[in-house]
Amino acid sequence: MEGLVRFFEHSGFVNATPGHLLMILVGLIFIYLAIRYEYKPLLLVPIGFGILIGNTPFAEHAGLHLGIYEEGSVMNYLYMGVLKGIFPPLIFLGIGAMTDFSPLISNPKLMLLGAAAQLGIFLTYIGALSLGFTNPEAASIGIIGGADGPTAIFLSSKLAPHLIGPIAIAAYSYMALVPLIQPPIMRLLTTKKERRIKMKPPRSVSKFEKILFPVVALLLTGFIAPGSLPLLGMLFLGNLLKESMVTKRLADTAKNAMIDMVTIILGLTIGASTQATTFLTQESLRIFILGATAFMISTAGGVLFAKLMNLFLSPENRVNPLIGAAGVSAVPDSALVVQIEGLKADPDNHLIMHAMAPNVAGVIGSAVAAGIMLSFLL
Amino acid sequence: MTAFVQILPVDLSVIGREHIGLAVIGYSVVFLSLFLLFLVFTIIPKFLTRNLRKKFQKEGGEEKTAFAGNMIxxxxxxxxxxxxxxxxxxxxxxxxxxxxIKKVGKSYSPWNSKIYNVINFNRFQR
Missing domain, CATH: 1.20.5 (Single alpha-helices involved in coiled-coils or other helix-helix interfaces)
Incomplete structure (x- = not known):
């Protein structure tokens, strides 16, 4: 009888709190959005399911070693990859093996849009400080503006490990919501005439340039911001594996099997880290508000800088300011949003190739920003 | 309004010069690193095609046409x-x-094996 009572005490029905139920609802919404609307399904399905796993209530202090924050539990071991910053560089290796830098190499001035769109990171850092967050916490929150999940996780694992859950969830949620967040800002800051600007088709890029890019870019950015080396080192290694054409097997593994495995574990553990008892706080709510602000400022920063560039460019070399919005590094979602918005203004104007350039520059820019924050604050 | 202030208690006095400095320097360094990359990759193609230009000039062909042909x-x-x-x-x-095309080959299964056929039953008894 005693065993039966203990079994009942350990069950989810006894230990459930309104917080658990709320988080389960959030997890279900994530899964629904991913399957019904295909919003970042590769991320939202594991994260959503992770939220369900992390918020299935159980007796937390019974020594069952089940929770993600309980030392010795399986989930805790998997979570180490997040806490120690192991998964983000592995994800970057896969991204590098998938990324084609040709649009950027063919039109290098678009790199500046990738830099301009990091504005949200630094303004939100100031905003987070004014809301009472400490210096390292504010930097980790600001990086959400880079719209790069792995970079946000990497920086917060180093500077504010206790905030990884809300920061990662905010970053990935806003990345999934790019099609809803960015278009109103893009339309607000541009005229219809600007949205119709047709850009010159990119030139073809030689194999030599493609091989040279990861090597030169690594050395340049690595010397300036060594803190970004774990991320950019892996990104450019992945790209070299792809472009060299002699390591096809390694590139295939990096961009398929490896990134898939890491994405599953990363998504699952990030989701599970949102255990209601530690996640549902006013701090998390503030992080969500700041994250959305960061994202919007970054989008605006990219668009406005593209308009500024046009003041100095000859009419035939002008850029469509919409592509500035792709400077946030949500690859390739923000580039797709630019394409859709461009087509709305002019059904013959295909901007996707041009938008991919600031998009991949944004990946480099946000990683450099993370490296700078690390060098200043660690 | 009170609830809003409670969630977002903005206090600008905590922002010091060092914080503004970090933000300004950080943003400038991001710009600098991508600007250097922009410079390098603006110069490199010109450098790479310079040799081709010289080659075409030596051959005496029309440089412009040949060069344009090289850049797809x-x-x-x-x-x-x-x-x-x-x-x-x-x-x-x-x-x-x-x-x-349908597969023609029969796959083996003990259920249709001849040695377990009823006709062979007598043989087993013997």
Whole structure:
């Protein structure tokens, strides 16, 4: 009888709190959005399911070693990859093996849009400080503006490990919501005439340039911001594996099997880290508000800088300011949003190739920003 | 309003010069690193094509035409990509046809094995 009572005490029905139920609802919404609307399904399905796993209530202090924050539990071991910053560089290796830098190499001035769109990171850092967050916490929150999940996780694992859950969830949620967040800002800051600007088709890029890019870019950015080396080192290694054409097997593994495995574990553990008892706080709510602000400022920063560039460019070399919005590094979602918005203004104007350039520059820019924050604050 | 202030208790007095400095320097360094990359990759193609220009000049051909021929435009790349894609799609049709051919070979199963047939029952008894 005693065993039966203990079994009942350990069950989810006894230990459930309104917080658990709320988080389960959030997890279900994530899964629904991913399957019904295909919003970042590769991320939202594991994260959503992770939220369900992390918020299935159980007796937390019974020594069952089940929770993600309980030392010795399986989930805790998997979570180490997040806490120690192991998964983000592995994800970057896969991204590098998938990324084609040709649009950027063919039109290098678009790199500046990738830099301009990091504005949200630094303004939100100031905003987070004014809301009472400490210096390292504010930097980790600001990086959400880079719209790069792995970079946000990497920086917060180093500077504010206790905030990884809300920061990662905010970053990935806003990345999934790019099609809803960015278009109103893009339309607000541009005229219809600007949205119709047709850009010159990119030139073809030689194999030599493609091989040279990861090597030169690594050395340049690595010397300036060594803190970004774990991320950019892996990104450019992945790209070299792809472009060299002699390591096809390694590139295939990096961009398929490896990134898939890491994405599953990363998504699952990030989701599970949102255990209601530690996640549902006013701090998390503030992080969500700041994250959305960061994202919007970054989008605006990219668009406005593209308009500024046009003041100095000859009419035939002008850029469509919409592509500035792709400077946030949500690859390739923000580039797709630019394409859709461009087509709305002019059904013959295909901007996707041009938008991919600031998009991949944004990946480099946000990683450099993370490296700078690390060098200043660690 | 009170609830809003409670969630977002803004206090600008905590922001010091060092914080503003970090934000300004950080943003400038991001710009600097991508600006340097922009410079390098603006110069490199010019450097790479300089040798070609010299070669064409030596050969006495029309530099401009030859040079322009070397730099394939985006539309040409798109046309080549479409041609390759169409070619590969045609190959796929053939593959589909092969996949639709039914398998003829019988797979072994003890349920249809001859040695377990009832006709052989007497032989086992003997």
């Amino acid at each position: 435009q985006g539309e040409v790349s798109a046309a080549i990509a479409t041609a390759i894609s169409l070619y590969l799609e045609e190959l796929h049709d053939e593959e589909t046809a092969i996949l639709t």
